[in-house]
Amino acid sequence: MNGKAVAKASKAEAELQEVLRPGQSIELLKELHILTREGRLNQDSRRKLKQVYHLFQFIEKLLLELPEEGTHASLADHGAGKSYLGFILYDLFFGPRGGGRVYGIETRAELVDKSRALAKRLGFDRMAFLNISAAESADAAELPAQIDVVTALHACDTATDDAIAFGLAKQARFMVLVPCCQAEVAACLRQTKALSLSRTPLAELWRHPLHTREIGSQLTNVLRCLYLEANGYQVTVTELVGWEHSLKNELIIARRTGQRKASAAGRLQELLAQFGLESLLETRFRPG
Numbered sequence: 580m581n582g583k584a585v586a587k588a589s590k591a592e593a594e595l596q597e598v599l600r601p602g603q604s605i606e607l608l609k610e611l612h613i614l615t616r617e618g619r620l621n622q623d624s625r626r627k628l629k630q631v632y633h634l635f636q637f638i639e640k641l642l643l644e645l646p647e648e649g650t651h652a653s654l655a656d657h658g659a660g661k662s663y664l665g666f667i668l669y670d671l672f673f674g675p676r677g678g679g680r681v682y683g684i685e686t687r688a689e690l691v692d693k694s695r696a697l698a699k700r701l702g703f704d705r706m707a708f709l710n711i712s713a714a715e716s717a718d719a720a721e722l723p724a725q726i727d728v729v730t731a732l733h734a735c736d737t738a739t740d741d742a743i744a745f746g747l748a749k750q751a752r753f754m755v756l757v758p759c760c761q762a763e764v765a766a767c768l769r770q771t772k773a774l775s776l777s778r779t780p781l782a783e784l785w786r787h788p789l790h791t792r793e794i795g796s797q798l799t800n801v802l803r804c805l806y807l808e809a810n811g812y813q814v815t816v817t818e819l820v821g822w823e824h825s826l827k828n829e830l831i832i833a834r835r836t837g838q839r840k841a842s843a844a845g846r847l848q849e850l851l852a853q854f855g856l857e858s859l860l861e862t863r864f865r866p867g
Contacts, residue, residue, distance in 0.1 A: 595614075595618065595619070595620055598620060598625065598628060598629075600632060600635075600671055602670075602671060602675065603667075603670065603671060604670050604701070605618060606701070607666055607667075607670050607701060608628075610697050610700075610701070611661060611663055611666060611697075612624075613627060613628050613663070627663070630819065631663050631664055631667055631732075632667075633819060634664060634730075634732060634755070634757070634819060634830070635664070635667055635668060635671065635672075637755060637830065637832065638654075638668065638672075638728065638730065638755055639671075639672060641728060641752075641753045641755070641832075641834075642654075642672060642727075642728065644752075645727055645752060647678075648676075649672070649676070649679065649727075650676045650677070650678040650679060651678045651679055652673075652679045652727040652728060653679065653680050653681075653682070653723060653725075653726050653727050653728070654668065654673075654679070654680070654681050654682065654726070654727065654728040654729075654730065655682045655684060655716070655722065655726045655728070655729050655730070655745065655749070656668075656681065656682065656683050656684065656730045656731070656732070657684045657713045657716070657729065657730065657731040657734050657738060657739075657741070657742040657745065658684070658685065658713065658731055658732070658733065658734030658735065658738050658742070659683035659684055659685040659690075659694070659708070660685060660687075660690060660733075661690055661693070661694065662683045662685070662690075662694045662706075662708070664730060664732050665681045665682075665683045665694075665706065666694075666697070666698075666703070666706075668681060669681050669703050669705070669706055670703075673705060674703065678705075679705060680705045680706070680707065681705065681706045681707075682706075682707050682708075682709065682721075682722060682726075683706070683707070683708040683709070684708075684709050684711060684712075684713060684716050685708065685709070685710065686710070686711070686712050687710075688710050691708045691709070691710040694706075694708045695708050707721065709721055709722070712738070712741065713731070713734065713738045713741035713742050713745060714738075714741040714744075716741075716745050717744065717745045717748040717749065722749075723749075724749070725749055725750055726745075726746070726749040726750075726751050727751065727752050727753070728751060728752065728753045728754075728755065729742055729743075729745060729746035729749070729751045729753070729754045729755070730742075730754075730755045730756070731754075731755075731756045731757065731758075732757045733757055733758075733759040734756075734758070734759060735759050735760040736759075736760050736761055736762045736763060737763050737863070739756055739758045739759070739761075739803070740763075740803070740863050742754070742756065743756070743803060743806070743807065746833075747810055750835070751835065752834070752835050753832070753833065753834055753835070754807070754812070754831070754832070754833040755830070755831075755832055755833075756803075756830070756831040756832075756833070757819055757828075757829065757830055757831075758796075758799070758800055758803070758829060758831070761795060761796045761799040761800070762795070763795075763799070763859075763863070764795040764796075764798050764799045764802070764856065764859075765785075765791050765792050765794075765795025765796070766795075767795075767855070767856050767858065767859070768785050768791050768794065768795055768798075768854065768855070768856075769788075769791055771855035771856075772785065772786065772791070774855060775854070775855050779853075781853070798850070798854065800816070800829055800831065801850070802847060802850060802851070802856075802859075802863075802864060803831065804816060804831060805843045805844075805846055805847040805850070806843075806847055806863075806864050807831075807833045808840045808843035809839060809840055809841075809843040809844035809847055809866075810839060811835060811836055811837045811838055811839045811840075812833040812834060812835055812836065813833070813834045813836050814831065814832070814833050814834075815831075815832045815833075815834075816829065816830070816831055816832075817830050817832070818830060844866065847864060848860070851864065
């Protein structure tokens, strides 16, 4: 290897070490195709890793609030996909502590099979992967009756609502949600648009199709936050990463207090009535 090649390799190694967290498994990142086989990081992978690390920081702080600083915590990751988040959480948090369990919940069987094989190969023996939907997971025998932390990173449309329902059923101490592709509320707004336009000038906010989609997305998350508050959670909403990295950027963190807010339940019902979405009281936002 000539001098230029050595210098280039050294620079690439230095850049990689700047990005990686201490103790991070290089082998894992290669298996997840975040790093190339040569151990290099491309621009797409850098963005993905930044997102996952940023979310890891939020979750790590919550885990440390649990008994024994989260050593024996349980975490369920909904819409796990290739389980980037679950594997990195295990590698950096659960693995070094020698306790705790991570459950990945994913509907695509091929991804579940690959994750199971990778966990076995790396010796991550306290990881389990379930080939079921978020809606089915609350009744799954493979999962314990109580889960400490529920995560859903870019779980599409109603899968985020199913993850919330799961968290409520499992009395989760924390829920960490990054919603994606909300379509259900927008579809309901389209169905009642003519009636709404005749009833209130507020319907101008979603008269045009593009605005319907945007208002539907915004309203969905507002309703979710009120629903969580009504069911005994303190809710914080923030950005996951800068907008230059992802448009699906809203991070909802819910902390269980056990104190149900009647005012939030009232506002939730008022908003549903105002937007002609009362039918969702029978599906997504059932009173507790």
